[in-house]
Amino acid sequence: MNFYKKLSPFYNLALFYFIISFLLRIVLFFHPITQSSFTIIQSLKIFGLGIISDFFVFVIASVFLWLYLIFISNSKYNKPSGYIILSFFVLLFLYIASGKSILDEYGGALPRIVLIFIGIKTTLFALLLFLPKHRDKIRFWLFAFVIFLYVLLILQNGLSEYFFWNEFGVKYNFIAVNYLIYTNEVIGNIMESYPVVPIFSALFLVTGIFTYFILKKSRAYINDIPTFSEKLKISALYIGLFLISLIAIPTLATTENSKNVFVNELQANGLYKFYLAFENNKLDYFKFYKTIPNEKAFAILKQQFPNISGENTSRVIESDTAESHKNVVLITIESYSAEFMKQYGNKENITPFLDSLSQKSLQFTNLYAAGNRTVRGLEAVTLCLPPTAGESVVKREDNKNKFSTGAVFKQKGYNVKFMYGGDAFFDNMQDFYSGNGYQIIDKSSFSPEEITFSNVWGVCDEDMYNKAIKVMNAEAKENKPFFNHIMTVSNHRPFTYPNNKIDIPGDIKSRDGGVKYTDYSLKKFFAMASKQPWFNNTVFVIVADHCASSAGKTQLPLDKYRIPAFIYRPGVNPEKCTKLMSQIDLMPTVFGLLHFDYHSKFFGQDVLKPHYKPRAFIATYQDLGLIKDNVLTILSPKQQVRQFHLTMNKKEDIAHDYQIYYDEKPLKTERTDLVNETISFYQTASDMLKQKKYQM
Known part of the structure; x- marks a missing residue:
């Protein structure tokens, strides 16, 4: 029973994660965008296999919690080991602060972020080393902060999955990965689209409440720090589950094979879907973008390439002059x-x-x-x-x-x-x-x-x-x-x-x-x-x-x-x-x-x-644009199409041919011909890659 209590931070957070995931599935199950009805078997698959997948994903996600907990001890603050460890942290901090560390080669904010992290770690270690009378209290608040972070991330992920489903009707995909790349645009969009202050105020309040109850049931771990042999048992159990999870998660993903897309999406774990999006880097044009019949798309393309035939771009280029090698x-x-x-x-x-x-x-x-x-x-x-x-x-x-x-x-x-x-x-x-x-x-x-x-x-x-x-x-x-x-x-x-x-x-x-x-x-x-x-x-x-x-x-x-x-x-x-x-x-x-x-x-x-x-073609990972006839046509996920009239914003002392700035004003009347032409280019290119027609 005593060893069971040593696992309390893991199973209490796991239980909380399962509850949030279960409630999220129910909300998405009945969401208006989920335009489907489910059989009893499909419902059991969604919630049954879904919760099993959640378990193994939580095991992987709790690796940082495991690393934090197994390094909690009093012995490392004994002389001389405590002073040796502190000296190492100080030297590491000074090395990074010198501005000549290997991190500075990367530029950007990375050296500053690592410097702050090492600085906090050094300060906390020094406090625990030199204030032994307050060590238990400091350790408790550090433990509370770690629990708070996990609760916050679980709730934040639940909210994110909900809003993503609300927007696209699927769990995380490459668009979500793209959101991490285009942070300025995404944060701006979120700020304009949602009441951010009330949402995050409520989020932190709810996080604090749940942290209090989870902390109350989990503090046995730091009140009676596990012995070395107990930590070995915890680590053996965790590493075993970790290795099983590495096999179980992709295996469970293969069961997401229903003809009903909503069954597969609801059964899936959002975090694992996010990982797959990183790995696969795919955004299916035919699933997310406006399309026209393939025959029509290639017929429009033929206006650009008169000598193509069929659904491909194969053609012969001939010159009336001898080749120059x-x-x-x-x-x-x-x-x-x-x-x-x-x-x-x-x-x-x-x-x-x-x-x-x-x-x-x-x-x-x-x-x-x-x-x-x-x-x-x-x-x-x-x-x-x-x-x-x-x-x-x-x-x-x-x-x-x-x-x-x-x-x-x-x-x-x-x-x-x-x-x-x-x-x-x-x-x-x-x-x-x-x-x-x-x-x-x-x-x-x-x-x-x-x-x-x-x-x-x-x-x-x-x-x-x-x-x-x-x-x-x-x-x-x-x-x-x-x-x-x-x-x-x-x-x-x-x-x-x-x-x-x-x-x-x-x-x-x-x-x-x-x-x-x-x-x-x-x-x-x-x-x-x-x-x-x-x-x-x-x-x-x-x-x-x-x-x-x-x-x-x-x-x-x-x-x-x-x-x-x-x-x-x-x-x-x-x-x-x-x-x-x-x-x-x-x-x-x-x-x-x-x-x-x-x-x-x-x-x-x-x-x-x-x-x-x-x-001309210009694009991000998700917005596909065509510039033609002073109109910019943009295809976006959810079958969205936007068009903008382009007016040159002339700069003085620059010749006309080199003017690069344009005002983009929404088109009042759709240029359907340009919409179809834009679709034809991107759809046929996607089709040729998908059908392996662009091979040698």
Whole structure:
């Protein structure tokens, strides 16, 4: 019986969690959005298997409670162990506070958060060490705080699941994961949509009440701290249940196989669904977005591609000129907004080289990024298809053997490589590019002497370009053309780079410094490349992966997707293309300049052809947009469609072709033709990926 009481914090919190989960299922069961009736068997499945799943999920979620409880003891405060442990905490605190810890490489709020945590831990340990008479009282309040946190999280999760169901009629999915990514937008939406102060006031009040009762029934644990042997028994029991839970949870998930979607959703555990959303990165277009019959969608698409037939984008691209097998170097620049460049209004002179190079190139002045993350930019220039709902294809499980720009080059006899100064395992780049026939050159390919500077993201851009020159010199000797895709890293937080390179020190960690160093590195690369025998026979394609920021006042702010892009061909006169276009059009346009004949599945098009119809795609993980005819059409989950009329918000001293700011005003009368066209693009792209029609 005494050992049973030692488990009281676990079973009291578990009982509370089961009650909240049971009540939540009842509420969702009878919710108006749950438009279904259930048989007795289905009801038993929902509540029976549901509560079993909840048990195993709670076991996994209580790992932090277990770690906290097993380290409660008095012996660690004895001399000299107590002073040794305190000294360790103090040294760790000073190390992080120095500003030179490994955490500072990541930038952002992480070092501050860890510093606060270690500071609190050090202070509490010192109080328990030096105030033995008050140790029991301090420990009690710490124990109460931990119980309070668990109760709060259980109630908060219940509320969140309710509101999510109220919004979407399902348990957590990728949209919920997305909410963690776009915190500014989500918090703003919550603040405007719900009475936050009353809700959270009530939440804290209820949490306090339940904490009082759970604490009353669980304090036996700290009143009589378990012995070492009792802690071993508790740990053995917990670890055993933990291991069983790892098997039981996914096994129970396989029983969510009813033809009635509501049965599956109500039976499921929300926290495990959230985990699966992280793992799967999927948002089913056909389940959450407005659709039209597939035949109609592809018929509308045929207006863009007259020579396609059936439900696919397969077509033959032919040129009336002999093919040119020049080398191609594609450089995607990290987080590079159009507004950084002088032509688009920047007056800080942070891109002097690219400002100059753009004037010698075929410049695309009206090009939009497909998304707001690196993987979206890589997907756009590699697969040349619209950004489908959910995670980028780059990070999906089914990401190999796709029809890609690299595949077209390989068919033409090119060596094909992807070069990245960091670890290509990041963002699944290694898996994606190697699975699509690219050879990978990343940080692991560098010898120690080839690295002069690196941070958490990888080697600096100068080191990457030095390596690229070596690789291309070796390739040139093989008497084969090469296509090399280089992804930069330096223009990324924490914006550290070698000092004494530009007039903004790398130690300052400023965005302007990151941009200017990126520009400086490109200048050095072109200076080196221009001395190589392959230079004059090479086409250089420069484009951003996405803008530096995606936050704005509107759902899809156009200025946060406008990126610079140009093609530099040594010895060729500069040109300017002012047509509205998408990031996915860039490489098909390059193929057009090289006069390639090839069989294409690309949604991207050669914008220099007379039949091209200007449009651009911009998207987040869930909002899918099409810009056309001065209208922005946005498809969102729950089959929502919004349209906005775009009016240029002109800035002084900026030429018309480089104006990037637009006012977005809701359209009074729906442009049904544009709605259907937007649906046709995104629906057909989703269908082709789902049906594996975009394979080689």
